[in-house]
Structure formats: structure tokens, C-alpha cells
Amino acid sequence: MNARFRDLFVSAADGLQLYARDYGPELGGALPVVCLPGLARTSEDFHDLAEALSNDSARPRRVLALDYRGRGRSEWDKDWRNYDVRIELDDTLQVLTVAGIEKAVFVGTSRGGLITMALSAVRPTLLGGAVLNDVGPVLEGQGLIRIRSYVGKLPVPGTMSEAGQVLKQMSDAQFPNFTDAQWEKMARGTWREESGRLVLMYDPKLMKTLETLDLEVPLPVLWPLFGGLSPYPVLAIRGGNSDLLTSETLRGMQESHPRLTAVTVPDQGHAPIIEGALLGTIKHWIDQAEIQP
Template identity: 35%
Template sequence: MDIYYRSGDGLKLYAKSYGPDDAPVTALCMHGLTRNHKDFEPMINALLESGTNVRFIAVDVRGRGLSERDTNPVNYSPAIYAQDMIALLDHLEIETVKLVGTSMGGLMSMVLMTMIPHRIEGVVLNDIGPVLQKEGLDRIQNYVGGTLQKDNWEAAAKAVEDVQGSAFPDYTHEDWIAFARRTYRELDDGRVELDYDPEISRTVKDVRPNIFTNMAMWKLFKAMKPVPLLLVRGEISDLLSDKNARKMVRKHGNAELVTVPRVGHTPLLDEPVVQGALRPFLEQGAS
């Protein structure tokens, strides 16, 4: 089901609902920097096919997919995105949710835990944490904003593989085509382009982590302690180190770490090892 709603500053935003509306648990799925709601369809399809009784709401953050682009690029920030998520929950009259946050969506989850902790029942963080590894951050900063049009889907798949190939060494040509179709959109003339506003690059290119930002991020992470945490990490991730992932689990106290073999930043969450942990985590506490 398509969902359209308004942000506090008047943007027309989009989300999509999957699964039964009357399910006992709602999972709010928030994508990474350059992705959109389709990024969660492999995960959602696998869970629903297995009989998971959860309603999934996957969003297009402002400036991505079917959500309106912001004329002020300063608003492309996790704090503003978090406010948009609250507007969505209020629009749908949803009292409590579990959060599934991939990369940037995980940062949004941390922010939301400081804003509406009473409405959050659990959090899934996908390959993100308080400390961002320089290698991964540099890679993301180098490719974000590069939205040159491609002649066709084959060219788009090749472009995606060039950027993401090291993170998914076992992907086939069909996998890259599917990846492209989740991240590009087709234009009227048959060409395709990445499905986001290139202006989102402005804020991320200014990110320069240091000891003070790391301390602030660990403090933000501490706000997540009241709810259960499922942390997913790609075994060859260049953004979240194994050391920091294990530190997060220790500091949280009620967390589980799932590592996805031979996958980098970020797992799609449809991997069997993730599905085995994700279904009971989302269904826990459902009446």
C-alpha cells in the first residue's frame, strides 16, 4: 500500500506498507544514504514468505525515491529525517514500532531513541555504529552525488558493480541488475539515473570524525540501552569494524550480533543467517 504524508515543513513524502495492517508488530524500515524503500524488499519478501506476522513500513527519506526533494540541502540530515519519521507515525496513528535502520537509517534510529523512546520497542542496526571507519567513509564520500545518467539498465548494473563490487564478491550479473533496479529510476527517454537528489552529498562530504564526535556518538548510542538491539554486520564491512561491533554489544547489555559472511557494507538482510535472527527479534513480545 502506498502512503503519502507531509513533513513538518510541508514536503510530500512517501512510504510503502507491506504485510497485514492489523499485525501485532510494526517495523519501520529506514534505508541508507543513497537508497530508498525498495532496498528492504528482499528482506521483507523473505520474512513474509516465511509467515512472519509483522507489518513493514519502508520509507523514502526526503530527497529519495518518490519523496519530494528539499530545496534547502541543509535539511538533508538525520535529525530532520527523524522528525519526518515521527510525522509518518503520527499520520498513520501508530503508537509503537520496532526500527530497522540500514547505515544512515541506523543513525536515524539512534536519534529517534532520544526523541520518542516510549514509542520504540526494539532496534535493528544494519552495519552502522558510533564509530565510522575512515576507509568506508571515504568510499561513500567519493561516490555520493554522482548521478550521471546511464543509457540503459545494463550500464546501470555495471556502474553499481563498479562501486559495490568489493562488498558483494559473490554477486552474479542478475544480482547486479536487481541491485540497479532498486537504486535507479527509468526516465521518459529510456535512460536511467540514480534515484536520489545529488544535493544529499553536501552534508555527508563535510563529515570528519574525530575524538569529540566519536564521544558524542557513543553517548547517542547509550540512549538505545532501554530496548533490545539486533546488530547486523557484514564480515568484510569497511564502515563498521568487528572490534567496534563487539564493543557495541558489550556496552548495550541486551544485544545480539549477527555477522554475514562474505558481505560488506551493507547486508540486504535477506541472508539466511540474518533471517534466522530477524524473525524472532521482530516477533518477540507480539501478543
């Protein structure tokens, strides 16, 4: 239990223990928000946003931030093949059922955005709006190659400061203006301290899911899945330096979705960090999305 959020543990359909951070009032009139992280990221990435939404003096919201299986405080799966979007979709539905959330705005970063799009197909009544952080119906192979180059392959740093420098060396071109404090903050969502040493916040076997991708073959296009979001307001965010979501794809999303708001975050890559001005933009958009007919 943390004074700023409640710990929620849920059993998946196969018995694996899943974890989520549960912020704010469990009951209330405001539409809840569900945060879904990227491939190798955790609920930690949404802490600032969750605090801002749950502590709003005028309209506090319940915010649920999930750790997928094999990440954060969720249990690791003995079979790495289960680190699959379809199974993580089922896990998400299980967590929402236990939490009693019947409708929410979903904030999905990268993989979390794919799960959000999938939710619109399998459980459309759950969606009250969607924030897609640097992900869309076309995934660029170049970005996936870069992600595959480091997931599960990072060196073991001695301190969080060193961990921040590891990430800086790896992704400085994506985030050229990041401060050391920002790199260290990102590192705290990648490693945790355990018995006096730093360990990854995710199962290194996640890398195996990427190794099975044949990036010489064109990737599947997900426009029909994205089309499932057409009844709902959508905020689409792109990092100006992103190599996973192109500006052309973002324009196509705008043209095909009449209720989509597009935002590009300059000097950030995949995926923009939710803090500062971007945090304010998301919070304001959620407030407006709730009152749209």
C-alpha cells in the same frame, strides 16, 4: 497503489511531501516493523523483508518502509542543507504519527540506524526493538570517504544491466561474490526508469552534505546515543568487509549492551543486503524480540 503494498504520502512539517511503502495488515496483534534505509538508498531495499514479514501465515505484520526527503518517491528539498539526520528524524516521526504507529521494531541500515538510535533519545516509547544494519556508535572515516567518492557522482547507465555493472566496478571489493543478478537488483534501488532513460533515485545534491565533513578531524563518537537502546533488544549486523563498522566496534557494542545479538555477514561490505539467510535471521529475531519480557 501496488498490489503488494499501499502508497502512503505524508506532508512534512515544512510541507514537503514524504513517501512510504505500507505493507500488510493495518490492524493486528503483531508488532509493526519500520524500515529506515541508508543515506542514498530507498524503501526498495526492504521489499523482500517486508513481503516475508507481512505475508507470514501465522503472524503477519504491518511493515512501513520509508523514503527520506530527496530519495525515492519523496519530494526533493530545494535546500540541500535539509538533508540532515535531525530533520529526517522529524520526518520519520511525522510519517509514524500519520500511519498511526505507536510502537514498532525499527530496522535501520546505516543512516537509518543513526535515526533509530536518535529515536531512543527523543521518543523511547516508540521502540520495541532495533536492528542496526552495519552501523554503530563509531563511524570509520575510511568508509565515509568511500561513500563520498560516489554519491551524486555516478555515470548515467543506459540499461539496468549496465547500471549493475557500474555498481560492481565501484564496490566489487566490498561484495566479491555478488552475482550479476544481485548487482542489478541493487541498481534498481539506485536508478529508476523515467521517459525511456535511467535517472538517480535520489537528489544528487546529497553529495553536498558529505562535502561539508572534515574527515581530518576525529568523528564524533556516539556511544551515549547508542546507550539509549539499552532497554531494548538489539540485533547488530556487520558486513565482514565493512569499512564503516569495524569488528572492534561491534565487540564493544556487545560488551556494553546486555541484550544485543551480533551477526557478521561474510563476503559483504557496507551494508549487507537483506535477502536469503540474513533475511531469515532478521525475521526470526523479530519474532523472538516481540515475546521477550
